[in-house]
Amino acid sequence: MRSRWFTPLLILTTLASAAAHFLSTNEPIRFTLASLSLLLWAALLGKATESVAHYAGERLGGFLNATFGNAAELIIAIFLVQKGLFDMVKASITGSIIGNLLLVLGLSIFCGGLKYKTQSFNTMLAGHNASLMLLAVIALFSPAAFDNRLDQSGMQSFSLIIAGLLIVSYFLWLIFSMITHKKELGESPVMEAPTSGVSQTSNHFEEPEWTKRNSILLLFIAAVFVAIQSEWLVGSVEAVASALGWSELFVGAFLIAIIGNAAEHSAAIFLAMKNRMGAAVEIAVGSSLQISLFVAPALVFISLFFDKTMDLTFTSIELAAIAIAAFIATSISRDGSTNWFEGVLLLIVYAILGTGFYLV
Template sequence: MDRLFFLLTAIGIPLSIIGNFLHFPALILFIIYCLTIIGLASYIGRATESLAIISGPSIGGLLNATFGNAVELIISFFALQEGLVNVVMASLTGSIIGNLLLVGGLSILFGGFKYKRQQFNIHDAAHNAGIMVFSLIVSFVFPAVFAAKMDVHSIKFLSTVISCIMILIYLFSLVFRLVTHRGVYKMQQDNISVILEEEHPEWGKGRSMLILAVTTVVVALISERLVGTIEPVGEQLGWSELFIGIIIVAIVGNAAEHASAVLMAVKNRIDIAVEISVGSTLQIAMFVAPVLVLISWGFQTFMPLVFPVTELIAMALAAILTISITADGDTNWFEGAMLLAAYVIMGFGFFLL
């Protein structure tokens, strides 16, 4: 898998430069940019994990919170800059249903093909389920319920207050897991090497920082170009901004992490696969979305925490289905198939919208 990400990066970066210089068609550039970002995301994740192991659990938790969804944040930043608020909100929705249904479904399905039953800690599942319900209700459902009776300024104020509180609660959750209750609940891990290498960093501190800095800059440059191709590609293929955000952008921003989860499940570490699926969802709801709300104050178009009803229902159904399947701490391939079926159905629904 690492070789694949290397090839995507090594081939994608030169093609991105050449394609931009020679003005390749928007669709070709869109594909090149997406594949290149997927490859670069792998290096951001590996560099972050190496620094997290070197720095220790407390600093490592903050690094994972900051860079765990760095690609998603970078793409969304440039989309907000271009005023594509609908694309950003759709990508947040897509990340949540993608993490829960697509990643969770693929992990359980492929793991279930190799092992008839895979089990994980039921107490961890219950703990994560409680945080997930809280984060989705407070971050997304609550603002939508009250927005109908508020003016624009009140919605902005409410969204900002909720965002600040959710970021604070997310930092509290890191302190809870990594300091006050470390060892009581297993620390979330987002990379295979932490488990297989017994927490030996893949790269040293200096190399990790250099790779992280360079890769982040390159991702930012390519993401800016990617955002510029969204509208022409949508017009050419007849895809709505909603579909592009929920399916395409969401998958591109989380592809490397998705691959890690599936590989963990195949190695009979379904507990880590579930942690990646649910943990990334919590990051989106409690950290990424609130940060984007605060960032949007610097642009002409503000991004409120008010999602359309269809997207709210999709996120709620994804959370309910995931909780119902993982509540017993036991999975099999058929449960993975159900999660994937739900994702495909939702994907078709958003495509037809």
């Protein structure tokens, strides 16, 4: 990062957060310092992602960001699974999916659309993303549909089979998109001029400030610290939320999800404002797909190592939220072009769902 103050502030907030975590018992202080440190590490992660995308391409760069960004959420979820807090795990999975599809994608489209009248990305990729989201919705709906006809053992077996099939489909998608159809699913060549009328500079091909090796190293380091700060923050967020009288559903689906998605927020928005909507969509939608097709199923298998097996039976509220988010997001992005108003629509839907979860 070129700003002189960034590195010292990053080190200072990280040390302060570590000191508060290990030495202080004041949860609000822990929460505040962990949040500040997390935001700065997320900013570094976003910058490193842009640099990696320059060398590896938008699809691989976006995939790496989604993977490293979701590492924090996976670590958080594993801690919750270990404690047997399956309801909060499912709420956080729900929040991660709708947060990426509505909040992250919505803010990216809105912020990018303020500068560029229309932003385009690969339509074939958009169509496949829509189909995969439909698969995820069907898979998550199925256990709830059969809930009354299966006992606990049957539901756990059904969930394990679904989880295995989702993981297989996810890896097949990676082979399809990264190997066999890599060229067809590449970034869109369309580049729109800014709405301000200023001629576009070659931001898209602008030289990164780090080498390829340093970019990957910084991406890895930033992801590790994002995961650490996220875990520290979650340790305090439950006490803070309890003091404020927030429900477990709202904390899991929105508060923890927003915190866990901080990395994706900064990177996707930053790339969209540089007219790299393909990479922004890959981060937002790709992250949701990774959560629903890999992280959630993986947690089912991980829970086998603990006392109780987690199933994939979500509540009707959570399923409705996931279906609504998938429907509006795929409807808006399927044509391969976006504008600021479509971003507003996604944010409004997110606000509607957030209000409902808060009032439950």
